[in-house]
Amino acid sequence: MKFFLKTFGCQINNYDSIKIIKFLKKKFFYTKVLNFDILIINTCSVREFCQKKIFFFLKKNTFFSFLNILTGCSSNIFFNIFLKKHYINIILNINCFFFTIFLIYMFYFYKCKQIFFIDYFKKNNNLNILKNNFYIVIMEGCNKYCSYCIIPYTRGRELYFDFFKIFKEIFFFKLNIKEIYFFGQNVNSYKYFLKNKLINFYFLIEILYEFYYNFKFYYITSNFKNLNFNLKFYKKIESLHLPLQSGSNIILKFMKRNYKFNSYKNLIYYIKNNFSMFNFNTDIIICFPGENNNYFNKTLISIEKVLFDKSYVFIYNIRSYTSSIFFFNNIKIILKKKRFIKLSLNLKNNIHYINKIIINKIIYCIFKNIFLIYNNFYFSYLYLKVLIFL
Ligand code: SF4
Structure with a gap:
């Protein structure tokens, strides 16, 4: 049997999809073409836009000719809609993906019509390798x-993976990698207790x-x-993704x-x-309920003060279950669009300014995914000192 996987969402969703593919490949053939027996849809619900895309995808397609499985963030909060309105055969929480093979067999063996499997079951098989990155x-x-x-509400309360397993896996693959990416919704709140001694995220990085x-x-x-x-x-890292969300203290408080x-x-x-070339990336939400021009201007001022190297701007949208749905929001769509354009333009100008700062400076770069043959050795990575000039 061949399976195809469609992913909606962010890096974490992509990461989950890789995990699922790796796991299912043990029993089924993975295909990237639209000729399959099993369709897996890995969903995201963090942004309303993404959620709309999922519903649009489900509406547009009829799923009667193959087995379809839906997982990801949306699975446990919109399962009612998925079960009733769209013909989904198996719905399961992303944390239970280890049950997928079992559920597929169960589906066929018991000639089920629909299976809904939600449980916060966690397993330590949380590691994955992509090319030279870890x-x-x-x-x-x-x-x-x-x-x-x-x-x-979609991912549940914090759970931390085993320190020794993380260490062991990195040690095992250390010869092949040059970069390590740690993922988590709140990655720096990582904790592990070793005989009453706390190993937190920073200690983990320090040891590594x-x-x-x-x-x-x-x-x-x-x-x-x-x-x-x-x-x-x-000193150990060179960039930080640190969501600011708003430059106004009042809005930050409401958030x-x-x-x-x-x-x-x-x-x-x-x-x-202390580290002049340190990179800062951020997320900003605009038009949160109660954000007047004054509060929005504070966000504009904040990005001038901080000069982010990369920013992701989102217009606030209502998400079910969250407490902000009770906040009164009367910001008109036209104003939301205006603010979005204004902030995006200002951020772009800042990037030009930041880029000018590195002109004539020597910086260290990693060139990824290039293929160089030198003395019969193959490199897909290069550490270079680069002088940027105009
Ligand atoms: S810290 Fe706040 S924004 Fe980030 S995942 Fe948790 S609830 Fe969401």
Whole structure:
């Protein structure tokens, strides 16, 4: 039997899809062409836009000729709609994907019409390797409950993976890799207790750094609340994705983010003063309920002050289950679009400015996915010193 997998969503969803493919390949053939017996749809519900795309995809396609399985963030919150309105055969929570083969057999053996399998079952098989990069999920879920975010409801409360397993896998593959990406909804809240001794995220990186000091470490996504203020740590990484969400303290309070813009900015200045080439990326939500022109302007000012290297801007949209659905929101669509354009333009201008700063400076780069043959050795990675000039 051949299976095909369609993914909607972010990097974490892509990562989950790789996990599913790797797992199912043990029993079925994986195909990238539209000639299959099993269709797996890995869904995302973090943004309303993505959710709409899923419903559109389901409406557009008729799924009677093959077995279809739906998993991902949307599976446990919209299962009613998926079961009733669209003919989905098996719905299962992403954390239960180890049951997929069992459920497929069960489906055929018992001639089921529909199976709905939701359980927060966790297993430690959380590692994956892609080309020369090492992608690893070290925790899942979130306990923060920001007022706009659906993740704690779709992914559940935080769960942390086994420290020794993470270490063992990295050790095992260390010869093949140069970069390690740590994933998790709140990756820097990672905790592991070893005989009452706490191993937190920073300690984990510190230990790894001792062994693999010439590696690049990246992690997505971190929360300001769990940040490490020890400067030594930032020597080990060169970029940080740290969602700001808003430049207004009032909006941050309504969002339940538990920090103020000034503390956020001071930390960034502190790191940049010591590591001038450090990269900061962020997420910003605009038009949150109650965001007037004054609050929006604070966000505009904040991006001038911080100068992010990369930013993802989203217009707030209502997500079921979140507490912000009770907030009164009367921001007109036209204004939302205007603010989006304004912020995006300002961010773009900032990028031009940042790019100018590195002109005539020597920076270290990794060239990925190139293929170089040198003295009969093959390299797909190159560390280079690059001088940027105009
Ligand atoms: S910390 Fe991040 S994942 Fe958790 S609720 Fe807030 S926005 Fe969502």
